[in-house]
Amino acid sequence: MKKLQVLIVGILLIITFSAPVVIAADTATITITVTASGTVSISVSPTTWAMGTLALGTYNATSSTYFTLSNDGDVRVDTQINASNSQNWNLVTGTPATDEFKIDTLGTIAITLTTSLQNFKQDLDPVTGNTYQFGLNFTMPTADTSGGVEQTITVTIKAAQG
């Protein structure tokens, strides 16, 4: 009973001496929104792969880290990749036949290239982990009607703000 009386007195004291400050809105905020516009810039190294003379029906592959794709800009990017036909050969995704060849990427992203852009490395950061290493595997035609002319193929990687 005595404890109860002490408690009641304590509560009364608190009520009596609490300053009646009314806080209507003691804080106010400004909300700010912004979207970053950055410079998209990538590079790949090396930029050439001279395979020399290969036997028909065979393939030639780099290591899976032979090429290094780098984000040289200041904003995260998504990339896409494709390859061109050569002067006399056509790029295919199945088993190459006469005057046909195939290119596969090697590494954590394994895709068969086409002449159309396909998604390649995504979210390539400009600072943290700003490189991606990959390789290529080139499959020769089973037959060649060009008479042994050197063929040139271009692999293109395109970047967009990610």
Add this chain to the structure above:
Amino acid sequence: MSLVGLKNPIIMAVSLMILLATLLIYVPRVISLDNPHYFYGYVYYQNGTGVPAGTVVTLTDDNNGNSMTTTTIDLGNGTTNYYQADLSQIPGSADGDLIIVNCSSNGEVGENSTNINISLGSQQVDVHLEPEVLNISIVPSQWNQGTISLGSENSTSGGYFNLTNQGNVIINVLIKGSNATSDGDIWYLNNTADYNKFAMQYNISSSWNAITTSYASFVTNLNKGNSQLFDLKLIMPTASSTTNQMSFTITFKAVKA
């Protein structure tokens, strides 16, 4: 030269000398009321009870900013909330001046005002207190910047933002910022811009001051009803892992001065 010809120039010269002498003799002086003139009254809490004896009452001449203080006194009949003050004690007080009587006690604050009117004799000005209110507002409360290049700056100018003390007490205002976020991406508020780090600054006079994630003093002794104009500057990250629209806030907090 005839006498008539000299007459007008002499009169003009004498007139100018008299005028000059008058100007030299006149010295503006700050004078108060010549005779005692009393303001008196009672100070009440919001619940109608009187404030205790000894409560400070301040009387300010709004025409010149000068003030005096007095205290409530115990009249001996249980009345403890009576005050009186001789306004001739306020330097520069004059008939017709607006006198603001304010008082605060036990977390309540209030004021009343009236003009000095000597012809009325003593003037009664009661003060009714009310709980202290902390209340601030900012206009505008949004700043949508659109798309800004990384590594660049964007700022407002000309006092674009306006913070107003909407409460009834003098306040100090604190300021802080937040990190910017969007869908799991984050830019950190930093003193300088860097990779995924941006900076914010404010300007209330002529220099830019950094805003951090901790409260810091923004403005002090902002009177009730008064406003503070200011500008903000955003310094974009030098590089970003995201191009999502980022959102963050600048928060202002009022505390009783």
